[in-house]
Amino acid sequence: MPRYTVIENYQSCYPDPIVLKRGEEVLYGEEDTQYPNWIFCQSLKSKKEGWVPKQILSSPNHLAHAKVLDDYSAHELTVTKGERLHGLKHLNDWTYCRTGSGKQGWIPSDHIAPIFNQ
Structure with missing residues (x-):
């Protein structure tokens, strides 16, 4: 993931x-x-x-x-810069994510960047 x-x-x-x-x-x-x-x-x-x-x-x-x-x-997440998310699905320039606390929702893909060194 x-x-x-x-x-x-x-x-x-x-x-x-x-x-x-x-x-x-x-x-x-x-x-x-x-x-x-x-x-x-x-x-x-x-x-x-x-x-x-x-x-x-x-x-x-x-x-x-x-x-x-x-x-x-269509639930969207409210997120702040620096927060880390798990990506669950990517569709039409939006990504469905889960927060560390377990909330799930959509966020525009241009508001997030992949973490390569986990």
Whole structure:
């Protein structure tokens, strides 16, 4: 599991993130222009909104509804420069990490750097 150090502070923008289960349906919205392949969706079940990776969504139907192909949480981490993280997944210029205290969430990949000497 790769390890990273935070090189720039990051504050979570979404305190109440969208959380989806495989098979749920979402309203498929616009694609992010800063981070391609992230689609702004609304859960048809919970009505929560948030960014979802395009890779875990089916193609939208004529109603702009798509199925979620894998469990997903849009939880973001709030981190400070110098903090060390374990990288769990990298997707579309974001990295899903775990902190030393066990919290898990996404952080923009340009806010972290790999640690080579562990």
